[in-house]
Amino acid sequence: MKKNQFVFACAAIAALVTAGIFLLSLTIGRYPISWEAVMTDAIAARVFLTLRLPRTCMALIAGFALGIAGCVYQVVFQNPLASPDIIGVASGSCAGAAFAILSFGGGIFATAGFAFTGGLIAVAVALTLTALSRRRGMLTLILSGIVVNALSQSLLMLMKLTADPERELASIEFWTMGSFADITMRKFVSVLPVVFFGLIGLFLLCRQILLLGLNEEDALMLGVSVTSMRRIVLSLATLITAAVISVTGMISFIGLLAPHIARLLARTNHSITVTLSGFVGGCLLLLADILARSIASTEIPISILTSLLGGPFLFWLMCRGKEENHG
Template sequence: MTGAAFAASLAVGRYPIDWMQLATDGMDRKVFFTLRLPRTCMAMLAGFALGVAGSVYQAVFQNPLAAPDIIGVSSGASVGAAGAILLFGGGVVLTALMAFAGGMAAVLTVLALAGFARRQGITGIVLAGIAVNALTQALLMLLKLTADPEKQLAAIEFWTMGSFADVTLTKLLGVLPLTMAGLAGLFVLHRQILLLGLGEDEARMLGVSVKSMRRAVLLLATLVTGAVVSVTGLISFIGLLAPHIARLLMHSSRFSSTILAGVTGSVLLLCADILARSIGSSEIPVSIITSLLGAPFLFWLMCRKGDWE
Protein backbone atom coordinates (compact mmCIF):
# COMPACT_ATOMS: atom_id res chain seq x y z
CA MET A 1 0.00 0.00 0.00
CA THR A 2 2.77 2.43 0.89
CA GLY A 3 4.67 1.60 -2.29
CA ALA A 4 1.57 2.14 -4.41
CA ALA A 5 0.86 5.50 -2.76
CA PHE A 6 4.51 6.53 -3.18
CA ALA A 7 4.48 5.60 -6.88
CA ALA A 8 1.16 7.38 -7.45
CA SER A 9 2.51 10.51 -5.77
CA LEU A 10 5.53 10.49 -8.07
CA ALA A 11 3.28 10.13 -11.11
CA VAL A 12 0.72 12.84 -10.25
CA GLY A 13 1.46 16.47 -10.93
CA ARG A 14 0.62 19.47 -13.08
CA TYR A 15 3.64 18.85 -15.27
CA PRO A 16 3.39 15.43 -16.99
CA ILE A 17 6.64 13.46 -16.92
CA ASP A 18 7.62 11.17 -19.77
CA TRP A 19 9.16 8.30 -17.83
CA MET A 20 10.73 6.82 -20.95
CA GLN A 21 12.74 10.01 -21.46
CA LEU A 22 13.51 10.80 -17.82
CA ALA A 23 17.22 10.05 -18.25
CA THR A 24 17.57 12.24 -21.35
CA ASP A 25 15.03 15.04 -21.04
CA GLY A 26 16.45 17.85 -18.92
CA MET A 27 13.09 19.39 -17.97
CA ASP A 28 11.57 16.05 -16.94
CA ARG A 29 14.63 15.26 -14.88
CA LYS A 30 14.57 18.67 -13.20
CA VAL A 31 10.89 18.44 -12.31
CA PHE A 32 11.30 14.91 -10.96
CA PHE A 33 14.41 15.42 -8.83
CA THR A 34 13.82 19.04 -7.80
CA LEU A 35 10.08 19.01 -7.09
CA ARG A 36 8.28 15.67 -7.38
CA LEU A 37 10.68 13.33 -5.53
CA PRO A 38 11.43 15.65 -2.56
CA ARG A 39 7.74 16.40 -2.17
CA THR A 40 6.78 12.73 -2.15
CA CYS A 41 9.55 11.81 0.27
CA MET A 42 8.56 14.69 2.57
CA ALA A 43 4.91 13.59 2.56
CA MET A 44 5.92 10.01 3.39
CA LEU A 45 8.31 11.16 6.15
CA ALA A 46 5.79 13.62 7.60
CA GLY A 47 3.02 11.02 7.64
CA PHE A 48 5.23 8.44 9.35
CA ALA A 49 6.51 10.95 11.91
CA LEU A 50 3.06 12.31 12.76
CA GLY A 51 1.59 8.81 12.99
CA VAL A 52 4.30 7.63 15.40
CA ALA A 53 4.17 10.83 17.43
CA GLY A 54 0.38 10.64 17.68
CA SER A 55 0.57 7.06 18.90
CA VAL A 56 3.13 8.06 21.52
CA TYR A 57 1.05 11.02 22.72
CA GLN A 58 -2.00 8.80 23.07
CA ALA A 59 -0.04 6.20 25.03
CA VAL A 60 1.63 8.68 27.37
CA PHE A 61 -1.56 10.64 28.07
CA GLN A 62 -3.69 7.47 28.08
CA ASN A 63 -6.14 9.42 25.95
CA PRO A 64 -7.32 8.28 22.50
CA LEU A 65 -7.85 11.91 21.49
CA ALA A 66 -4.35 13.08 22.40
CA ALA A 67 -2.52 14.96 19.67
CA PRO A 68 0.27 17.56 19.38
CA ASP A 69 -2.27 20.29 20.20
CA ILE A 70 -2.65 18.96 23.73
CA ILE A 71 0.72 20.37 24.86
CA GLY A 72 0.98 23.33 22.52
CA VAL A 73 3.22 22.07 19.72
CA SER A 74 0.95 23.24 16.92
CA SER A 75 0.00 26.59 18.42
CA GLY A 76 3.60 27.35 19.36
CA ALA A 77 4.79 26.53 15.86
CA SER A 78 2.06 28.79 14.44
CA VAL A 79 3.24 31.71 16.55
CA GLY A 80 6.84 31.13 15.46
CA ALA A 81 5.91 31.00 11.78
CA ALA A 82 3.64 34.05 12.06
CA GLY A 83 6.41 35.98 13.80
CA ALA A 84 8.85 35.13 11.01
CA ILE A 85 6.36 36.20 8.33
CA LEU A 86 5.41 39.41 10.10
CA LEU A 87 8.78 40.55 11.45
CA PHE A 88 11.29 39.20 8.94
CA GLY A 89 9.40 39.00 5.67
CA GLY A 90 8.68 35.30 5.77
CA GLY A 91 11.87 33.82 4.38
CA VAL A 92 11.44 30.09 3.86
CA VAL A 93 14.35 28.95 6.03
CA LEU A 94 13.70 31.49 8.78
CA THR A 95 9.98 30.63 8.90
CA ALA A 96 10.83 26.94 9.32
CA LEU A 97 13.39 27.65 12.04
CA MET A 98 11.08 29.94 13.99
CA ALA A 99 8.17 27.51 13.65
CA PHE A 100 10.32 24.72 15.07
CA ALA A 101 11.60 26.98 17.85
CA GLY A 102 8.04 28.08 18.67
CA GLY A 103 6.80 24.53 18.99
CA MET A 104 9.68 23.46 21.20
CA ALA A 105 9.42 26.61 23.34
CA ALA A 106 5.71 25.99 23.93
CA VAL A 107 6.31 22.41 25.06
CA LEU A 108 9.23 23.35 27.32
CA THR A 109 7.00 26.01 28.89
CA VAL A 110 4.25 23.43 29.45
CA LEU A 111 6.66 21.02 31.13
CA ALA A 112 8.12 23.81 33.28
CA LEU A 113 4.67 24.99 34.42
CA ALA A 114 3.59 21.41 35.10
CA GLY A 115 6.56 21.07 37.44
CA PHE A 116 5.22 23.90 39.61
CA ALA A 117 1.61 22.75 39.53
CA ARG A 118 -0.05 21.25 42.59
CA ARG A 119 -1.58 18.50 40.46
CA GLN A 120 1.39 16.56 39.19
CA GLY A 121 1.43 13.96 36.45
CA ILE A 122 -0.72 13.87 33.34
CA THR A 123 -3.36 16.21 34.77
CA GLY A 124 -0.81 18.92 35.48
CA ILE A 125 0.68 18.66 31.99
CA VAL A 126 -2.75 18.83 30.33
CA LEU A 127 -3.78 21.87 32.39
CA ALA A 128 -0.48 23.58 31.63
CA GLY A 129 -1.00 22.74 27.96
CA ILE A 130 -4.43 24.38 28.01
CA ALA A 131 -2.94 27.52 29.57
CA VAL A 132 -0.06 27.71 27.08
CA ASN A 133 -2.42 27.01 24.18
CA ALA A 134 -4.62 29.92 25.26
CA LEU A 135 -1.58 32.20 25.52
CA THR A 136 -0.15 31.22 22.14
CA GLN A 137 -3.54 31.54 20.46
CA ALA A 138 -3.83 35.07 21.87
CA LEU A 139 -0.35 35.89 20.56
CA LEU A 140 -1.26 34.47 17.16
CA MET A 141 -4.42 36.58 16.98
CA LEU A 142 -2.40 39.66 17.95
CA LEU A 143 0.11 38.95 15.18
CA LYS A 144 -2.72 38.47 12.67
CA LEU A 145 -4.30 41.74 13.79
CA THR A 146 -1.11 43.66 13.03
CA ALA A 147 -0.36 41.84 9.76
CA ASP A 148 -0.82 43.32 6.30
CA PRO A 149 -4.18 41.84 5.14
CA GLU A 150 -3.09 41.50 1.52
CA LYS A 151 0.23 39.70 1.96
CA GLN A 152 1.28 38.80 5.49
CA LEU A 153 -2.12 37.68 6.79
CA ALA A 154 -2.68 35.48 3.74
CA ALA A 155 0.78 33.91 4.20
CA ILE A 156 0.07 33.17 7.87
CA GLU A 157 -3.29 31.61 7.10
CA PHE A 158 -1.84 29.50 4.29
CA TRP A 159 0.94 28.22 6.55
CA THR A 160 -1.56 27.13 9.20
CA MET A 161 -3.41 25.05 6.56
CA GLY A 162 -0.34 23.01 5.59
CA SER A 163 1.10 22.36 2.15
CA PHE A 164 3.87 20.45 0.39
CA ALA A 165 3.98 22.87 -2.52
CA ASP A 166 7.19 24.56 -1.40
CA VAL A 167 9.10 21.45 -0.34
CA THR A 168 12.58 21.18 -1.85
CA LEU A 169 15.44 18.73 -1.43
CA THR A 170 17.23 21.25 0.79
CA LYS A 171 14.28 21.46 3.17
CA LEU A 172 13.88 17.70 3.23
CA LEU A 173 17.54 17.16 4.06
CA GLY A 174 17.35 19.94 6.64
CA VAL A 175 14.65 18.27 8.75
CA LEU A 176 15.63 14.66 8.09
CA PRO A 177 18.35 14.44 10.80
CA LEU A 178 16.10 15.92 13.51
CA THR A 179 13.16 13.75 12.54
CA MET A 180 15.22 10.56 12.38
CA ALA A 181 16.94 11.36 15.68
CA GLY A 182 13.58 11.84 17.40
CA LEU A 183 12.13 8.65 15.88
CA ALA A 184 15.25 6.68 16.86
CA GLY A 185 14.90 7.91 20.44
CA LEU A 186 11.24 6.86 20.56
CA PHE A 187 12.08 3.42 19.19
CA VAL A 188 14.84 2.97 21.78
CA LEU A 189 12.38 3.88 24.56
CA HIS A 190 9.56 1.73 23.19
CA ARG A 191 9.37 -0.46 26.30
CA GLN A 192 9.11 2.54 28.61
CA ILE A 193 6.40 4.07 26.39
CA LEU A 194 4.33 0.89 26.64
CA LEU A 195 4.71 0.87 30.41
CA LEU A 196 3.69 4.53 30.65
CA GLY A 197 0.57 3.58 28.73
CA LEU A 198 -0.38 1.18 31.52
CA GLY A 199 -0.68 4.02 34.04
CA GLU A 200 1.62 5.81 36.48
CA ASP A 201 1.35 3.32 39.33
CA GLU A 202 1.92 0.27 37.16
CA ALA A 203 4.86 1.89 35.36
CA ARG A 204 6.45 2.91 38.66
CA MET A 205 6.06 -0.62 40.05
CA LEU A 206 7.82 -1.96 36.95
CA GLY A 207 10.83 0.27 37.52
CA VAL A 208 10.09 3.27 35.28
CA SER A 209 11.06 6.75 36.49
CA VAL A 210 7.68 8.10 35.43
CA LYS A 211 8.26 11.85 35.63
CA SER A 212 11.62 11.99 33.88
CA MET A 213 10.71 9.34 31.31
CA ARG A 214 7.45 11.09 30.43
CA ARG A 215 9.32 14.35 29.88
CA ALA A 216 11.93 12.65 27.70
CA VAL A 217 9.30 10.88 25.57
CA LEU A 218 7.21 14.03 25.14
CA LEU A 219 10.27 16.04 24.10
CA LEU A 220 11.24 13.41 21.53
CA ALA A 221 7.70 13.29 20.13
CA THR A 222 7.69 17.09 20.01
CA LEU A 223 11.05 17.11 18.25
CA VAL A 224 9.62 14.83 15.56
CA THR A 225 6.41 16.83 15.18
CA GLY A 226 8.08 20.23 15.30
CA ALA A 227 10.68 19.29 12.70
CA VAL A 228 8.00 18.13 10.26
CA VAL A 229 5.50 20.97 10.65
CA SER A 230 8.27 23.57 10.43
CA VAL A 231 8.49 22.67 6.73
CA THR A 232 4.95 21.56 5.88
CA GLY A 233 2.88 23.85 8.06
CA LEU A 234 0.18 22.46 10.30
CA ILE A 235 -1.33 19.15 9.19
CA SER A 236 -4.47 18.10 11.01
CA PHE A 237 -5.84 14.68 11.95
CA ILE A 238 -2.95 12.46 10.75
CA GLY A 239 -1.49 12.11 14.26
CA LEU A 240 -4.97 11.39 15.57
CA LEU A 241 -6.28 9.00 12.92
CA ALA A 242 -3.24 6.87 12.09
CA PRO A 243 -2.88 5.30 15.59
CA HIS A 244 -6.58 4.40 15.67
CA ILE A 245 -6.45 2.77 12.25
CA ALA A 246 -3.30 0.85 13.26
CA ARG A 247 -4.95 -0.48 16.43
CA LEU A 248 -8.07 -1.46 14.49
CA LEU A 249 -5.91 -3.39 12.02
CA MET A 250 -3.73 -5.10 14.67
CA HIS A 251 -6.21 -5.34 17.56
CA SER A 252 -3.25 -4.58 19.78
CA SER A 253 -1.60 -1.73 21.67
CA ARG A 254 1.92 -3.15 21.37
CA PHE A 255 4.70 -0.98 19.98
CA SER A 256 4.38 -2.72 16.63
CA SER A 257 1.08 -0.87 16.30
CA THR A 258 3.03 2.37 16.71
CA ILE A 259 5.18 1.45 13.73
CA LEU A 260 2.05 0.54 11.79
CA ALA A 261 0.62 3.93 12.80
CA GLY A 262 3.62 5.55 11.14
CA VAL A 263 3.13 3.51 7.96
CA THR A 264 -0.59 4.32 7.99
CA GLY A 265 0.19 8.00 8.44
CA SER A 266 2.47 7.88 5.40
CA VAL A 267 -0.23 6.30 3.24
CA LEU A 268 -2.89 8.73 4.45
CA LEU A 269 -0.75 11.80 3.87
CA LEU A 270 0.50 10.65 0.47
CA CYS A 271 -3.09 10.07 -0.63
CA ALA A 272 -4.20 13.42 0.81
CA ASP A 273 -1.39 15.22 -1.02
CA ILE A 274 -2.31 13.50 -4.30
CA LEU A 275 -5.89 14.71 -3.90
CA ALA A 276 -4.75 18.19 -2.87
CA ARG A 277 -2.89 18.75 -6.13
CA SER A 278 -5.23 16.94 -8.50
CA ILE A 279 -8.90 17.57 -7.69
CA GLY A 280 -8.99 21.34 -8.35
CA SER A 281 -7.75 23.90 -10.82
CA SER A 282 -5.35 25.13 -8.13
CA GLU A 283 -3.68 23.25 -5.30
CA ILE A 284 -5.70 22.81 -2.11
CA PRO A 285 -4.02 23.02 1.32
CA VAL A 286 -3.48 19.47 2.50
CA SER A 287 -5.11 19.99 5.90
CA ILE A 288 -8.43 20.58 4.18
CA ILE A 289 -8.19 17.10 2.67
CA THR A 290 -7.03 15.44 5.89
CA SER A 291 -9.87 17.10 7.81
CA LEU A 292 -12.44 15.96 5.26
CA LEU A 293 -11.08 12.42 5.62
CA GLY A 294 -10.67 12.58 9.38
CA ALA A 295 -13.99 14.00 10.56
CA PRO A 296 -16.15 11.13 9.17
CA PHE A 297 -13.71 8.58 10.58
CA LEU A 298 -13.94 10.12 14.04
CA PHE A 299 -17.74 10.09 13.81
CA TRP A 300 -17.58 6.41 12.89
CA LEU A 301 -15.38 5.73 15.91
CA MET A 302 -17.90 7.53 18.11
CA CYS A 303 -20.60 5.13 16.88
CA ARG A 304 -18.60 1.99 17.85
CA LYS A 305 -20.28 1.72 21.29
CA GLY A 306 -17.63 4.02 22.76
CA ASP A 307 -14.87 1.51 22.01
CA TRP A 308 -11.88 3.72 21.25
CA GLU A 309 -9.28 1.07 21.81
Protein backbone atom coordinates in the same frame (compact mmCIF):
# COMPACT_ATOMS: atom_id res chain seq x y z
CA MET B 1 -1.24 -16.97 13.20
CA LYS B 2 0.24 -15.78 16.46
CA LYS B 3 -0.47 -12.21 17.55
CA ASN B 4 3.15 -11.05 17.11
CA GLN B 5 3.30 -12.57 13.64
CA PHE B 6 0.02 -10.89 12.74
CA VAL B 7 1.31 -7.49 13.87
CA PHE B 8 4.55 -7.93 11.91
CA ALA B 9 2.53 -8.97 8.84
CA CYS B 10 0.37 -5.84 9.16
CA ALA B 11 3.49 -3.66 9.35
CA ALA B 12 5.05 -5.40 6.32
CA ILE B 13 1.88 -4.97 4.25
CA ALA B 14 1.62 -1.33 5.33
CA ALA B 15 5.23 -0.76 4.26
CA LEU B 16 4.55 -2.27 0.83
CA VAL B 17 1.35 -0.21 0.39
CA THR B 18 3.24 2.93 1.44
CA ALA B 19 6.00 2.19 -1.09
CA GLY B 20 3.39 1.68 -3.83
CA ILE B 21 1.58 4.96 -3.06
CA PHE B 22 4.97 6.73 -2.90
CA LEU B 23 5.88 5.53 -6.42
CA LEU B 24 2.41 6.46 -7.69
CA SER B 25 2.68 9.93 -6.17
CA LEU B 26 5.90 10.58 -8.06
CA THR B 27 4.05 10.34 -11.37
CA ILE B 28 0.76 12.15 -10.59
CA GLY B 29 0.12 15.89 -10.65
CA ARG B 30 -0.79 18.82 -12.88
CA TYR B 31 2.30 17.84 -14.84
CA PRO B 32 2.12 14.02 -15.13
CA ILE B 33 5.53 12.39 -15.35
CA SER B 34 6.20 8.89 -16.65
CA TRP B 35 9.28 6.93 -15.66
CA GLU B 36 10.27 6.76 -19.33
CA ALA B 37 10.11 10.57 -19.59
CA VAL B 38 12.37 10.94 -16.56
CA MET B 39 15.01 8.88 -18.35
CA THR B 40 14.69 10.51 -21.77
CA ASP B 41 13.31 14.05 -21.37
CA ALA B 42 15.56 16.69 -19.74
CA ILE B 43 12.62 18.92 -18.73
CA ALA B 44 10.70 16.03 -17.17
CA ALA B 45 13.84 14.92 -15.33
CA ARG B 46 14.39 18.43 -13.97
CA VAL B 47 10.77 18.76 -12.77
CA PHE B 48 11.05 15.32 -11.19
CA LEU B 49 14.30 16.02 -9.32
CA THR B 50 13.65 19.61 -8.24
CA LEU B 51 9.91 19.50 -7.45
CA ARG B 52 8.17 16.12 -7.49
CA LEU B 53 10.79 14.01 -5.69
CA PRO B 54 11.42 16.34 -2.69
CA ARG B 55 7.69 17.03 -2.36
CA THR B 56 6.77 13.35 -2.31
CA CYS B 57 9.63 12.49 0.06
CA MET B 58 8.52 15.28 2.41
CA ALA B 59 4.91 14.05 2.36
CA LEU B 60 6.07 10.54 3.25
CA ILE B 61 8.41 11.67 6.04
CA ALA B 62 5.85 14.15 7.41
CA GLY B 63 3.10 11.54 7.54
CA PHE B 64 5.41 8.97 9.10
CA ALA B 65 6.67 11.43 11.74
CA LEU B 66 3.19 12.76 12.63
CA GLY B 67 1.83 9.21 12.87
CA ILE B 68 4.63 8.21 15.26
CA ALA B 69 4.25 11.42 17.30
CA GLY B 70 0.49 10.94 17.60
CA CYS B 71 0.98 7.35 18.79
CA VAL B 72 3.50 8.51 21.40
CA TYR B 73 1.18 11.24 22.70
CA GLN B 74 -1.71 8.81 23.01
CA VAL B 75 0.35 6.21 24.87
CA VAL B 76 2.13 8.65 27.21
CA PHE B 77 -1.03 10.59 28.07
CA GLN B 78 -3.06 7.33 28.19
CA ASN B 79 -5.60 9.22 26.13
CA PRO B 80 -6.93 8.06 22.73
CA LEU B 81 -7.71 11.66 21.75
CA ALA B 82 -4.24 13.05 22.46
CA SER B 83 -2.46 14.26 19.34
CA PRO B 84 -0.36 17.22 18.18
CA ASP B 85 -3.63 18.91 17.14
CA ILE B 86 -5.77 18.22 20.17
CA ILE B 87 -3.32 19.21 22.94
CA GLY B 88 -2.10 22.32 21.15
CA VAL B 89 1.36 21.31 19.94
CA ALA B 90 0.55 22.03 16.29
CA SER B 91 -1.01 25.45 16.96
CA GLY B 92 1.84 26.33 19.35
CA SER B 93 4.37 25.39 16.69
CA CYS B 94 2.54 27.50 14.12
CA ALA B 95 2.53 30.48 16.48
CA GLY B 96 6.28 30.03 16.96
CA ALA B 97 6.81 29.81 13.21
CA ALA B 98 4.76 32.98 12.68
CA PHE B 99 6.89 34.80 15.27
CA ALA B 100 10.03 33.73 13.39
CA ILE B 101 8.55 35.01 10.11
CA LEU B 102 7.82 38.41 11.65
CA SER B 103 11.07 38.74 13.61
CA PHE B 104 13.68 36.93 11.50
CA GLY B 105 12.29 36.96 7.98
CA GLY B 106 11.27 33.30 7.97
CA GLY B 107 14.72 31.68 7.69
CA ILE B 108 14.50 27.90 7.78
CA PHE B 109 16.57 27.42 10.94
CA ALA B 110 14.92 30.28 12.83
CA THR B 111 11.47 29.04 11.82
CA ALA B 112 12.22 25.46 12.85
CA GLY B 113 13.73 26.59 16.15
CA PHE B 114 10.82 28.81 17.11
CA ALA B 115 8.29 26.22 15.91
CA PHE B 116 9.93 23.70 18.24
CA THR B 117 9.95 26.19 21.11
CA GLY B 118 6.28 27.02 20.52
CA GLY B 119 5.37 23.34 20.53
CA LEU B 120 7.26 22.71 23.78
CA ILE B 121 5.59 25.70 25.43
CA ALA B 122 2.19 24.41 24.31
CA VAL B 123 2.87 20.97 25.84
CA ALA B 124 4.15 22.54 29.08
CA VAL B 125 1.09 24.79 29.40
CA ALA B 126 -1.34 21.93 28.69
CA LEU B 127 0.35 19.70 31.28
CA THR B 128 0.48 22.52 33.84
CA LEU B 129 -3.22 23.30 33.43
CA THR B 130 -4.04 19.62 33.79
CA ALA B 131 -1.89 19.32 36.94
CA LEU B 132 -3.52 22.41 38.49
CA SER B 133 -6.99 21.02 37.95
CA ARG B 134 -8.71 19.01 40.65
CA ARG B 135 -9.71 16.42 38.06
CA ARG B 136 -6.91 14.96 35.94
CA GLY B 137 -8.70 12.62 33.58
CA MET B 138 -9.14 12.56 29.81
CA LEU B 139 -11.64 15.44 29.78
CA THR B 140 -9.25 17.73 31.69
CA LEU B 141 -6.44 17.18 29.20
CA ILE B 142 -8.76 17.81 26.26
CA LEU B 143 -10.02 21.02 27.89
CA SER B 144 -6.42 22.08 28.56
CA GLY B 145 -5.66 21.49 24.89
CA ILE B 146 -8.64 23.64 23.91
CA VAL B 147 -7.33 26.43 26.14
CA VAL B 148 -3.83 26.16 24.63
CA ASN B 149 -5.26 26.14 21.10
CA ALA B 150 -7.34 29.23 21.88
CA LEU B 151 -4.32 31.09 23.31
CA SER B 152 -2.14 30.09 20.34
CA GLN B 153 -4.80 31.14 17.84
CA SER B 154 -5.18 34.48 19.62
CA LEU B 155 -1.43 35.10 19.40
CA LEU B 156 -1.48 34.01 15.77
CA MET B 157 -4.29 36.44 14.91
CA LEU B 158 -2.47 39.23 16.72
CA MET B 159 0.67 38.56 14.68
CA LYS B 160 -1.39 38.48 11.48
CA LEU B 161 -2.78 41.89 12.40
CA THR B 162 0.73 43.35 12.66
CA ALA B 163 2.17 41.51 9.64
CA ASP B 164 3.02 43.12 6.32
CA PRO B 165 0.02 42.23 4.07
CA GLU B 166 2.13 41.85 0.94
CA ARG B 167 4.89 39.63 2.33
CA GLU B 168 4.63 38.35 5.88
CA LEU B 169 0.87 37.77 6.04
CA ALA B 170 0.94 35.41 3.06
CA SER B 171 3.75 33.41 4.66
CA ILE B 172 1.85 33.11 7.94
CA GLU B 173 -1.29 31.97 6.10
CA PHE B 174 0.86 29.25 4.53
CA TRP B 175 1.57 27.79 7.96
CA THR B 176 -2.05 27.79 9.05
CA MET B 177 -3.27 25.82 6.01
CA GLY B 178 -0.32 23.56 5.27
CA SER B 179 1.05 22.74 1.84
CA PHE B 180 3.79 20.81 0.08
CA ALA B 181 3.78 23.15 -2.93
CA ASP B 182 6.91 25.05 -1.89
CA ILE B 183 8.96 22.04 -0.77
CA THR B 184 12.40 21.94 -2.33
CA MET B 185 15.24 19.51 -1.88
CA ARG B 186 17.03 22.11 0.30
CA LYS B 187 14.07 22.38 2.67
CA PHE B 188 13.64 18.62 2.79
CA VAL B 189 17.31 17.99 3.53
CA SER B 190 17.38 20.75 6.17
CA VAL B 191 14.71 19.10 8.36
CA LEU B 192 15.56 15.47 7.62
CA PRO B 193 18.40 15.19 10.22
CA VAL B 194 16.14 16.65 12.95
CA VAL B 195 13.27 14.29 12.13
CA PHE B 196 15.68 11.36 11.82
CA PHE B 197 17.24 12.15 15.20
CA GLY B 198 13.83 12.36 16.88
CA LEU B 199 12.55 9.15 15.30
CA ILE B 200 15.69 7.19 16.20
CA GLY B 201 15.36 8.40 19.79
CA LEU B 202 11.71 7.33 19.96
CA PHE B 203 12.42 3.91 18.46
CA LEU B 204 15.25 3.32 20.94
CA LEU B 205 12.87 4.24 23.78
CA CYS B 206 9.95 2.26 22.37
CA ARG B 207 9.82 -0.20 25.30
CA GLN B 208 9.82 2.65 27.82
CA ILE B 209 7.10 4.44 25.84
CA LEU B 210 4.82 1.40 26.06
CA LEU B 211 5.54 1.10 29.79
CA LEU B 212 4.51 4.73 30.24
CA GLY B 213 1.09 3.62 29.06
CA LEU B 214 0.73 1.57 32.25
CA ASN B 215 -0.20 2.93 35.66
CA GLU B 216 2.57 5.10 37.10
CA GLU B 217 3.16 2.66 39.99
CA ASP B 218 3.52 -0.29 37.61
CA ALA B 219 5.93 1.64 35.38
CA LEU B 220 8.06 2.58 38.41
CA MET B 221 8.16 -1.05 39.54
CA LEU B 222 9.43 -2.04 36.08
CA GLY B 223 12.32 0.40 36.38
CA VAL B 224 11.06 3.38 34.39
CA SER B 225 11.79 6.86 35.71
CA VAL B 226 8.35 8.11 34.79
CA THR B 227 8.80 11.87 35.12
CA SER B 228 12.14 12.18 33.32
CA MET B 229 11.24 9.61 30.65
CA ARG B 230 7.95 11.35 29.96
CA ARG B 231 9.78 14.66 29.45
CA ILE B 232 12.34 13.06 27.10
CA VAL B 233 9.72 11.24 25.04
CA LEU B 234 7.40 14.24 24.75
CA SER B 235 10.35 16.46 23.78
CA LEU B 236 11.32 14.05 20.98
CA ALA B 237 7.72 13.76 19.75
CA THR B 238 7.36 17.54 19.82
CA LEU B 239 10.71 17.92 18.05
CA ILE B 240 9.66 15.86 15.03
CA THR B 241 6.22 17.52 14.95
CA ALA B 242 7.74 21.00 15.01
CA ALA B 243 10.38 20.07 12.42
CA VAL B 244 7.67 18.92 10.00
CA ILE B 245 5.45 21.95 10.63
CA SER B 246 8.43 24.27 10.13
CA VAL B 247 8.43 23.49 6.39
CA THR B 248 4.89 22.23 5.67
CA GLY B 249 2.71 24.38 7.92
CA MET B 250 -0.05 22.94 10.08
CA ILE B 251 -1.25 19.47 9.03
CA SER B 252 -4.39 18.49 10.91
CA PHE B 253 -5.59 15.12 12.20
CA ILE B 254 -2.83 12.82 10.84
CA GLY B 255 -1.41 12.41 14.36
CA LEU B 256 -4.89 11.44 15.59
CA LEU B 257 -6.00 9.20 12.72
CA ALA B 258 -2.88 7.13 12.08
CA PRO B 259 -2.47 5.55 15.57
CA HIS B 260 -6.16 4.64 15.75
CA ILE B 261 -6.11 3.00 12.32
CA ALA B 262 -2.90 1.17 13.26
CA ARG B 263 -4.48 -0.20 16.45
CA LEU B 264 -7.63 -1.21 14.56
CA LEU B 265 -5.43 -3.15 12.12
CA ALA B 266 -3.07 -4.68 14.67
CA ARG B 267 -5.73 -5.11 17.39
CA THR B 268 -3.14 -4.56 20.10
CA ASN B 269 -0.63 -2.11 21.60
CA HIS B 270 2.76 -3.42 20.51
CA SER B 271 6.13 -1.91 19.69
CA ILE B 272 5.48 -2.63 16.02
CA THR B 273 2.17 -0.77 16.32
CA VAL B 274 4.21 2.41 16.77
CA THR B 275 5.96 1.76 13.43
CA LEU B 276 2.64 0.80 11.85
CA SER B 277 1.25 4.19 12.93
CA GLY B 278 4.06 5.81 10.95
CA PHE B 279 3.33 3.85 7.80
CA VAL B 280 -0.41 4.60 8.06
CA GLY B 281 0.39 8.30 8.53
CA GLY B 282 2.64 8.19 5.46
CA CYS B 283 -0.09 6.55 3.37
CA LEU B 284 -2.73 9.05 4.47
CA LEU B 285 -0.59 12.10 3.79
CA LEU B 286 0.67 10.81 0.44
CA LEU B 287 -2.93 10.20 -0.66
CA ALA B 288 -3.98 13.64 0.61
CA ASP B 289 -1.12 15.26 -1.32
CA ILE B 290 -2.08 13.42 -4.50
CA LEU B 291 -5.65 14.72 -4.15
CA ALA B 292 -4.46 18.24 -3.25
CA ARG B 293 -2.65 18.66 -6.55
CA SER B 294 -5.00 16.62 -8.76
CA ILE B 295 -8.70 17.21 -8.06
CA ALA B 296 -8.86 20.96 -8.82
CA SER B 297 -7.29 23.46 -11.19
CA THR B 298 -5.60 25.17 -8.23
CA GLU B 299 -3.83 23.33 -5.43
CA ILE B 300 -5.91 22.68 -2.31
CA PRO B 301 -4.25 23.28 1.10
CA ILE B 302 -3.41 19.93 2.65
CA SER B 303 -5.17 20.56 5.98
CA ILE B 304 -8.51 21.02 4.23
CA LEU B 305 -8.34 17.45 2.97
CA THR B 306 -7.01 15.93 6.19
CA SER B 307 -9.68 17.77 8.21
CA LEU B 308 -12.44 16.50 5.90
CA LEU B 309 -11.17 13.00 6.66
CA GLY B 310 -10.38 13.54 10.34
CA GLY B 311 -13.57 15.30 11.43
CA PRO B 312 -15.94 12.40 10.62
CA PHE B 313 -13.42 9.90 12.01
CA LEU B 314 -13.27 11.80 15.31
CA PHE B 315 -17.08 11.80 15.46
CA TRP B 316 -17.08 8.04 14.82
CA LEU B 317 -14.61 7.54 17.69
CA MET B 318 -16.89 9.54 19.99
CA CYS B 319 -19.93 7.44 19.00
CA ARG B 320 -17.94 4.22 19.36
CA GLY B 321 -16.76 5.21 22.83
CA LYS B 322 -20.34 6.05 23.84
CA GLU B 323 -21.56 2.63 22.64
CA GLU B 324 -18.78 0.86 24.55
CA ASN B 325 -19.63 2.80 27.74
CA HIS B 326 -23.31 1.84 27.45
CA GLY B 327 -22.34 -1.73 26.61
